[in-house]
Amino acid sequence: MRYVSTRGNAPVLDFEGVTLAGLAADGGLYLPEQWPALSADAIRDLRGLTYAETAAEVMAPFVGDSLTRDELTALCDQAYGRFAHDAVTPLVQLDHRQWLLELFHGPTLAFKDVALQLLGLLFERFLTGKNRHLTIIGATSGDTGSAAIDALAGREHIDVFMLHPAGRVSDVQRRQMTTVLAPNIHNIAIQGSFDDAQAMVKAAFNDKDFATRFRLGAVNSINWARLMAQVVYYFYAAVRLGAPERRIAFAVPTGNFGDVFAGYVAAKMGLPIAKLIVATNVNDILHRALSAGDYSVGGVTPTPSPSMDIQVSSNFERLLFDVGGRDGAALAEQMRGFEASKAMRLTNAQTEGAAALFTSDRVDLDEMAIAMRWACDHAGEIIDPHTAIGLAAARRADVGDAPVVTLATAHPAKFPDAVERATGARPALPGRIGDLFDREERYTTLPATFEAVTAYIAERATPAS
Numbered sequence: 484m485r486y487v488s489t490r491g492n493a494p495v496l497d498f499e500g501v502t503l504a505g506l507a508a509d510g511g512l513y514l515p516e517q518w519p520a521l522s523a524d525a526i527r528d529l530r531g532l533t534y535a536e537t538a539a540e541v542m543a544p545f546v547g548d549s550l551t552r553d554e555l556t557a558l559c560d561q562a563y564g565r566f567a568h569d570a571v572t573p574l575v576q577l578d579h580r581q582w583l584l585e586l587f588h589g590p591t592l593a594f595k596d597v598a599l600q601l602l603g604l605l606f607e608r609f610l611t612g613k614n615r616h617l618t619i620i621g622a623t624s625g626d627t628g629s630a631a632i633d634a635l636a637g638r639e640h641i642d643v644f645m646l647h648p649a650g651r652v653s654d655v656q657r658r659q660m661t662t663v664l665a666p667n668i669h670n671i672a673i674q675g676s677f678d679d680a681q682a683m684v685k686a687a688f689n690d691k692d693f694a695t696r697f698r699l700g701a702v703n704s705i706n707w708a709r710l711m712a713q714v715v716y717y718f719y720a721a722v723r724l725g726a727p728e729r730r731i732a733f734a735v736p737t738g739n740f741g742d743v744f745a746g747y748v749a750a751k752m753g754l755p756i757a758k759l760i761v762a763t764n765v766n767d768i769l770h771r772a773l774s775a776g777d778y779s780v781g782g783v784t785p786t787p788s789p790s791m792d793i794q795v796s797s798n799f800e801r802l803l804f805d806v807g808g809r810d811g812a813a814l815a816e817q818m819r820g821f822e823a824s825k826a827m828r829l830t831n832a833q834t835e836g837a838a839a840l841f842t843s844d845r846v847d848l849d850e851m852a853i854a855m856r857w858a859c860d861h862a863g864e865i866i867d868p869h870t871a872i873g874l875a876a877a878r879r880a881d882v883g884d885a886p887v888v889t890l891a892t893a894h895p896a897k898f899p900d901a902v903e904r905a906t907g908a909r910p911a912l913p914g915r916i917g918d919l920f921d922r923e924e925r926y927t928t929l930p931a932t933f934e935a936v937t938a939y940i941a942e943r944a945t946p947a948s
């Protein structure tokens with residue numbers, strides 16, 4: 484499998500190359516040159532497989548010859564062996580039409596573990612014995628950070644510098660990151676928003692001297708391997724609900740457009756998806772883009788679903804490239820315009836291409852709380868604020884008679900205050916992190932400037948040999 488950049492001007496790489504590269508050298512994002520297809524028979528054959536077996540089947544075409552099939556199977560067994568539920572990502576039925584896909588049974592209680600447990604192992608496999616070191620620079624609005632830190636703490640060939648927006652993640656999310664005291668983990672609270680942090684990560688990759696000096700790598704969903712691993716649970720859920728004979732709709736609480744783009748990839752591979760429902764909170768740039776073609780950045784409003792308080796959505800670029808005809812030069816021009824003015828109109832091809840599969844919705848605070856109460860009163864399920872945004876959109880979407888699966892992206896105990904406000908129930912942390920609030924925290928606060936952050940990293944990171 485070969486991977487190309489959305490901006491058309493970076494080296495074509497294989498799976499190992501793309502996993503280690505993160506952002507493409509031309510500032511774009513990597514995608515497979517062609518979408519691999521799974522036939523209806525191949526999808527039917529996924530029935531009855533375990534999650535790890537499904538993962539190896541679905542990911543094999545993307546991995547190509549970068550790993551043997553036995554190696555891929557062993558990595559999947561290891562990655563998903565740490566999940567606290569036998570099904571890894573179990574389905575829960577809410578009523579005759581609505582389902583939840585619980586993606587939060589991994590070590591840090593959010594869907595990010597599904598990809599990052601595997602990515603940690605892939606990094607190790609590709610770096611070991613090659614005398615190579617990777618400096619990870621990541622941005623988090625709360626969940627990617629803890630999942631990446633859990634997956635990479637103590638690994639020999641990797642340093643992690645994780646930027647989170649100071650005061651804008653929940654206490655549980657912050658402590659899941661800052662109480663990991665391994666010497667290769669460096670937590671930085673920046674005095675700005677998640678968008679500022681993400682912009683700094685991209686600027687570091689685009690600073691060729693810095694990126695080469697420290698051999699930068701990515702754990703955010705700019706890294707293709709993240710998305711590849713997330714494609715799996717769409718197949719896993721859909722075959723359990725009757726695919727390929729039945730079409731399934733998915734409602735996805737969305738921020739950086741990674742999770743829902745993985746659903747798009749599943750559809751491109753042949754999974755019969757009725758609709759992908761993009762659910763945003765009041766930071767609604769993606770809803771405006773998909774419903775009216777208007778991708779223009781407003782200010783970020785802090786909400787009880789902080790992981791989705793995002794304006795500039797990395798993976799939207801991947802969709803615009805794919806539905807817009809895969810013209811890297813034209814997209815590079817469009818993205819340059821966006822980066823300069825913080826606004827762009829989608830082309831007709833992009834709007835129409837997206838409308839074939841996506842619909843979108845914006846969910847405000849009251850609607851979110853109502854969805855939380857409905858899940859609790861109607862089905863006895865306590866859900867987190869992000870999942871509630873997905874569920875609110877799922878319940879009012881028009882998808883014909885397709886079952887609707889809302890991705891339950893985080894455990895409610897990560898956001899106890901918001902859950903308690905809406906439902907009156909205060910979810911407890913699972914026993915394995917029950918002592919989180921007794922642990923020592925360590926992090927550094929820095930201004931949200933590229934100079935401050937890169938100077939801090941340069942003093943501590945291992946230069947490429």
Ligand SMILES: Cc1ncc(COP(=O)(O)O)c(C=O)c1O
Pocket residue numbers: 593594625626627704736737738739740741742743790791869870892893
């Ligand atoms: C709990 C939770 N839900 C939803 C999202 C949105 O996912 P994505 O950024 O892939 O759109 C995030 C952050 O990414 C998250 O942490």
Ligand SMILES: N[C@@H](CCOP(=O)(O)O)C(=O)O
Pocket residue numbers: 622623624625626627628702703704705738739741790791797
């Ligand atoms: N919501 C995310 C933001 C980063 O998204 P990513 O999927 O690109 O890593 C978070 O929790 O950090």
